[in-house]
Amino acid sequence: MRKPAEKYMLPVPTEDGIFIAHYSSQGLCGLEFPTASKARNNAASSAKDIPARVTEWHQRTSGAVQRALAGKPLSKLPPLDVSCGTAFQQQVWAVLSGIALGKTLSYGQVASAIGKPKAVRAVGAACGANPIPLLVPCHRVLAANRKIGGFSGGLEWKQKLLQREGVALG
């Protein structure tokens, strides 16, 4: 997990800022929020050394990100390289990506979905370790009390995204 394979980093321009998409040879490996502070990290390498498939993935990623920001369903995603995570994390992320648009789940529900209702904290940890916050909708997972909980990429994003999806935050 802690082996950072060489990966490509491409910018994903959106109305909300520039996201940075990370690609490994296996697929989309991570997505970085604009986080205003270092939004324009020119990490984006121009893509001459980038394989064609990565470019194609990037197209899908860009589209998906923009749709997600607009509160619309994600039609198609590039392959996600979740190998950077543990088996448990992958399981959690799979559940998260299965959450319907505009629907929210509690950490307890997610834990139950993977067969370990008591692993709610572990689920939270897995969400925090989620490298692709937007496309793997950890923002649709609320705390048990229907509270907002936390969010690695910035709590403000979580609220904003939920509101755009029409989720009433109580």
Place this chain on the structure above:
DNA sequence: AAGTATCCATTTA
């Protein structure tokens, strides 16, 4: 409402 106990996964020694 606040504090304490619990439980799983991850990280570190």
Place this chain on the structure above:
DNA sequence: TAAATGGATACTT
């Protein structure tokens, strides 16, 4: 390999 830490929880007082 084993022990310690963390956490976005849940329960109890």
